[in-house]
Amino acid sequence: MKRREFLNLAGLGIGGAMFTNIPIIGHAVPLETQWSPADTAKKKQMADIALNAAKSKGATYTDVRIGRYLNQYVVTREDKVQNIVNTESYGMGIRVIANGSWGFAATDKLDTDNIAKTAQQAVDIAKENSRLLTEPVRLAPQKGYGEVSWKSPIEKNAFDVPIKEKVDLLLGVNDAAMKGGANYVNSILFLVNEQKYFASTDGSYIDQDIHRIWPTFTITKIDATTGKFETRNSLSAPVGMGYEYLMPRAQDKIQGGVTTLYKGRYDMLEDVKAGTAQVTQKQKAKSVEAGKYDLVLDPTNLWLTIHESVGHPSELDRVLGYEANYAGTSFLTLDKWESKKFKFGSEQVNIVADKTQKGSLGAVGYDDEGVSTKQWNIIDKGILVNYQTIRDQAHILGLNESQGCCYADNWSDVQFQRMPNISLKPGKAGTSPADIIKNVEKGIYIVGDSSYSIDQQRYNFQFSGQLFYEIKNGKIAGMLKDVAYQSNTQEFWNSCTAIADERDYRLGGSFFDGKGQPGQVSAVSHGSSTARFNGVNVINTARKI
Structure with a gap:
């Protein structure tokens, strides 16, 4: 992905063209893919192979990250679904200190031989890097936590919600905008699940399950007389929550200065209705x-x-x-x-x-x-x-x-x-x-x-x-x-x-x-x-x- 794409996607307003050119991170997988995490015991076994191999080759410190990164994009425009993509990226990164210098290598071939070879490669890179050192790496002390886990405290896993429900939500948002006078409307739902396993020679084996969600849209209205247009992007925030983010509760409603918002939740349909009216006001604004x-x-x-x-x-x-x-x-x-x-x-x-x-x-x-x-x-x-x-x-x-x-x-x-x-x-x-x-x-x-x-x-x-x-x-x-x-x-x-x-x-x-x-x-x-x-x-x- 290019830097320009990062900036366009970073909350600055996604133009219509971007909705048909979503960056794919990892490889596409079937929509019916099961998203359950990999076995923790198996991940610990793979991590130990890497830790032991790196130590045997001369590493004085090693950490291992085994990651399964899942993404889902649901992309719509007006009354059409433009794209639905699931992606997955799965592999291991090994970072070491040898001869006082950092080295890093990674692999997506997670058998014993390839893990050991990757660990050796990381050590070889560290030793080569050490030739350029002016002073060795100094790590702050860190106690090992043993085997621990952490999960995003979500209420509803967005990956478990049927695709049809997500599509219906976005098309309903688009329909509300078009009925309100918009000429164009794009809406999109981004989902992220990072299943991350960390192990180190400090004695930590940490399993984490992290979820994020971002619903967003852009409304465009054209002045038929002048040909000029105005837009309004969604006022949503990307958050570390599950699908409950899109299920606002009455008790979370707060009154902002010019629009109704929710504390910790987001009403996409209410936002698009307000946004469509505000686009019309923008055309008349001084x-x-x-x-x-x-x-x-x-x-x-x-x-x-x-x-x-x-x-x-x-x-x-x-x-x-x-x-x-x-x-x-x-x-x-x-x-x-x-x-x-x-x-x-x-x-x-x-x-x-x-x-x-x-x-x-x-x-x-x-x-x-x-x-x-x-x-x-x-x-x-x-x-x-x-x-x-x-x-x-x-x-x-x-x-x-x-x-x-x-x-x-x-x-x-x-x-x-x-x-x-x-x-x-x-x-x-x-x-x-x-x-x-x-x-x-x-x-x-x-x-x-x-x-x-x-x-x-x-x-x-x-x-x-x-x-x-x-x-x-x-x-x-x-x-x-x-x-x-x-x-x-x-x-x-x-x-x-x-x-x-x-x-x-x-x-x-x-x-x-x-x-x-x-x-x-x-x-x-x-x-x-x-x-x-x-x-x-x-x-x-x-x-x-």
Whole structure:
């Protein structure tokens, strides 16, 4: 998959062409395939073959990942099913340290001889790499957990739901959009199941069963008079849940600023009906006047700004310059952390990293180095206090253990530092989005994510959205269009003056966050409540400069 495809699929709006060109990860398998996990005892036996073979060839440390990666795509357009695909990828990755250096090799031939040969290859690669070492790998200590397991706490396995039920849902969504006046509508359902087994010479044998789901759509309506068109993408978030995500409960209903949403659930049909009406409103909306505005950002918009301006720059490998070719390094250099007083944002801004949050994309029991997951602060009352690390980075920050941020998107790829869930903590109790809006004299309320741009240091940026509403004297005064906001990361987060409380807290996120070379993708969530940012520069995207 190309980087451009990653970006298109990462919550930025999937155009119609993308729905007929879904990236296939693994090989296609029949739709009636049984999805039950492989036998755990057999996986332990295969892992032990690799661990023993690597040790006999000179490895001082070895970890083994046996992965079965399942994906399902259900793709529709208007009244047609365009594609239904099941894919599977199954194999083993072996990572070792020999002569103080890393080595990695992988195989999908899981018999005794091939596993042993792959382990030897990993050791041979490590020994060859060691010729270039300036200092040996230093791993943070990690206790072995013995034989343990972890499963996503799903209520209904989406892979067990009949294809017809999924197709009926999507075609019903499309039908509602067409009846509401849309000219085109695409809808899609992505399902992921990672069945992962980890073993290491530390003494861990960890079996995990991880589920993710993402329903999404794009509505397009054309003005017959002018030929111009407007779109509205779904306001869904990809999540680490089962099919229950698409079964909203009455008690989860919350009232957002301009649309009805659910806390932890998603009503796809209700969203498409609202979206179709909003596309019509967008056609009639007035074009924004460029200038300074107080912005009120809904979680469906703010998640992407958090991802790009907080998540990526706090990755320690970017800070150190180890990651540079794919989207740059970071302005959050170590001297800013060492000072203990770098003012990243206002005192309202508290950013937490979390690999344990139920329902999030990044939630797992253990990372791909066998480290038990946890939560920690990145920004505390506006001050930079920490980064994201894995086992061979922890000593750089003087940490006694890894923060559990290691991940590989497939058994065939080596694991490396990836972003945990990075979220903005809610504000004080009793503060609602309506309370925030009523105190804004001149502002814009922004819902949904869209295009963005950010520089190679993750500092200067521009973001847009799906829906824009003018705020005058504390009230919503009508819809705007052609809106994008510009700032730099430090200025933007220091302009944060209010955050709604936990009642409004919702997750956004990306199914396909790209990083590394060769490129890998990971899934990550970003939570927040609605937040206010004062005096942010807004441009008109339709007008030539």
